[in-house]
Amino acid sequence: MIVIDETGRILAFSRAAEQLFGYTTDEMVGKDVRCLMSGNDRTNHQNYVNKYLDTGKSHIIGVGRVVTARRADGSVFPIDLKIGEARVGDHYLFTAFVRDLSEQRRNELRMQEMQAELVHFSRMSAVGTMASALAHELNQPLTAVANYLEAARDLLDSDNEATREILREALDEAARQAVRAGEIVRKLRGYVSRGEIDARSVALAPLIADAVALSRVSGDVADIPIEQVVDPDVGCVLADPIQVQQVIINLLRNAADALKGRDGPMMSITATRNSEGFAVVSVCDNGPGLTEDIRRTLFKPFMTSKSQGMGLGLSICQTIVEAHGGKIEAAPQNDGNSCFRFTLRLDPASR
Numbered sequence: 001m002i003v004i005d006e007t008g009r010i011l012a013f014s015r016a017a018e019q020l021f022g023y024t025t026d027e028m029v030g031k032d033v034r035c036l037m038s039g040n041d042r043t044n045h046q047n048y049v050n051k052y053l054d055t056g057k058s059h060i061i062g063v064g065r066v067v068t069a070r071r072a073d074g075s076v077f078p079i080d081l082k083i084g085e086a087r088v089g090d091h092y093l094f095t096a097f098v099r100d101l102s103e104q105r106r107n108e109l110r111m112q113e114m115q116a117e118l119v120h121f122s123r124m125s126a127v128g129t130m131a132s133a134l135a136h137e138l139n140q141p142l143t144a145v146a147n148y149l150e151a152a153r154d155l156l157d158s159d160n161e162a163t164r165e166i167l168r169e170a171l172d173e174a175a176r177q178a179v180r181a182g183e184i185v186r187k188l189r190g191y192v193s194r195g196e197i198d199a200r201s202v203a204l205a206p207l208i209a210d211a212v213a214l215s216r217v218s219g220d221v222a223d224i225p226i227e228q229v230v231d232p233d234v235g236c237v238l239a240d241p242i243q244v245q246q247v248i249i250n251l252l253r254n255a256a257d258a259l260k261g262r263d264g265p266m267m268s269i270t271a272t273r274n275s276e277g278f279a280v281v282s283v284c285d286n287g288p289g290l291t292e293d294i295r296r297t298l299f300k301p302f303m304t305s306k307s308q309g310m311g312l313g314l315s316i317c318q319t320i321v322e323a324h325g326g327k328i329e330a331a332p333q334n335d336g337n338s339c340f341r342f343t344l345r346l347d348p349a350s351r
């Protein structure tokens with residue numbers, strides 16, 4: 001609290017004011033209050049006061065304003081200033097109530113900075129996740145293209161008509177996989193930007209057979225027997241077939257990774273209907289199974305136990321399955337096998 005007269009002379013300077021401004025009361029009493037001000041206020045203060053005394057119109061008395069003040073060391077800081085007036089005989093006294101806003105301002109500023117950082121960070125991480133997800137999903141069709149083309153090159157010199165037929169098939173297949181890669185980019189981009197899927201009624205059994213065939217094209221899955229147990233009555237699901245195939249391929253690749261170097265490796269894929277209107281697809285292997293630690297972070301992006309792994313496969317599977325209104329989980333452990341199962345909504349019209 002600071003009391004001044006109508007000429008701006010300081011009459012009282014409170015203890016709190018001493019602390020705030022860094023002057024002592026003795027130093028300040030009798031001084032011009034403008035030494036506590038900065039900028040325009042400092043220049044115009046006496047004009048404001050004179051105008052008020054002449055016209056009775058004030059912009060600050062009883063209202064309060066945020067202005068800048070100046071400390072003894074010359075530093076400036078924001079204050080909330082309220083002024084009250086008192087009339088003593090012919091004279092006016094003005095009492096200034098000053099509240100330091102620098103802490104509050106600092107907090108506001110920090111909040112703004114943090115918000116800006118957060119927005120930036122989330123944009124960056126969305127871009128990063130998107131890029132990694134693309135790399136992960138494109139790996140499979142591109143490997144397939146490379147394998148088909150390599151096979152084709154080996155067959156190129158043959159004059160045998162049957163061999164040329166195989167050559168043509170390999171090239172067709174390579175072209176199909178390249179188109180598929182493009183499709184994956186398009187879908188993933190559409191999906192990331194709008195969170196939309198392009199679901200329609202598709203027969204589940206052939207979709208699974210295709211996914212198994214596709215997964216065979218990449219080296220590591222090729223040699224492991226895959227038992228397919230698909231309920232012939234399983235019917236149609238509401239799904240985007242390319243995305244569901246990606247889920248199955250990712251699960252088969254994980255199973256194949258888990259089976260690397262093990263004796264008697266086996267994988268299986270089964271599909272049945274449940275009573276709640278969903279198809280249930282399970283992908284199992286007789287590998288080492290999942291430890292409790294791995295289970296906990298299974299579907300988190302970038303969590304991998306493999307030196308070459310990206311830890312994105314299951315997170316992508318989960319995103320796709322949940323976007324379809326289904327669920328994906330690792331079934332409870334039994335004797336070292338792993339089983340992942342996911343659900344897809346059945347097309348009610350398909351029965």
Ligand SMILES: Nc1ncnc2c1ncn2[C@@H]1O[C@H](COP(=O)(O)OP(=O)(O)O)[C@@H](O)[C@H]1O
Pocket residue numbers: 250254255258285287288289290294298303304305306308309310311312313314315338
């Ligand atoms: N069938 C499985 N058997 C054992 N562990 C598995 C299996 N599937 C997934 N996992 C574990 O889950 C982790 C995450 O899988 P995923 O998200 O596909 O990433 P990545 O395959 O790149 O490691 C794997 O690193 C592995 O530890």
Ligand SMILES: [Mg+2]
Pocket residue numbers: 250253254312313314
């Ligand atoms: Mg994987």
